[in-house]
Amino acid sequence: MNEQSFNAALRVGIAALLAQLILQLLWHAWLVPTSRAALALAVLPLVPGLWIALYNVRRGLLVGAIASLLYFCHGCAELLSATQAPWLAAAEVAFALVLIAALYGDARSGRRRGRARRPSHE
Numbered sequence: 001m002n003e004q005s006f007n008a009a010l011r012v013g014i015a016a017l018l019a020q021l022i023l024q025l026l027w028h029a030w031l032v033p034t035s036r037a038a039l040a041l042a043v044l045p046l047v048p049g050l051w052i053a054l055y056n057v058r059r060g061l062l063v064g065a066i067a068s069l070l071y072f073c074h075g076c077a078e079l080l081s082a083t084q085a086p087w088l089a090a091a092e093v094a095f096a097l098v099l100i101a102a103l104y105g106d107a108r109s110g111r112r113r114g115r116a117r118r119p120s121h122e
Contacts, residue, residue, distance in 0.1 A: 006057070007109055013061040013102030014053065020071060020095040021046045027088050045070055058106065065099050072096035
């Protein structure tokens, strides 16, 4: 990992992204097994965000949050349909929302840090 400041929001974002990956693996490979193609489609959109996060956490979380919008939509559709396991869909939606909220929290704290560094114009 790089030497960026790791605030609590970034830690929560990484945890949500990893939890989303684990949820997809559990859902599509173990709890409600489907084809390998479905498993690949469920897991592969998360890989670029995690890969980029190894080098730049904020950018990796941004890419992961953009990908997690797909999971948010999928989870909402599963919740509204007659699904086998609604708690999996609810967790999918929750992890996507937590990741987006973590990015917002990091941006807010960065804005506050930026204001503190600006010289006052008197």
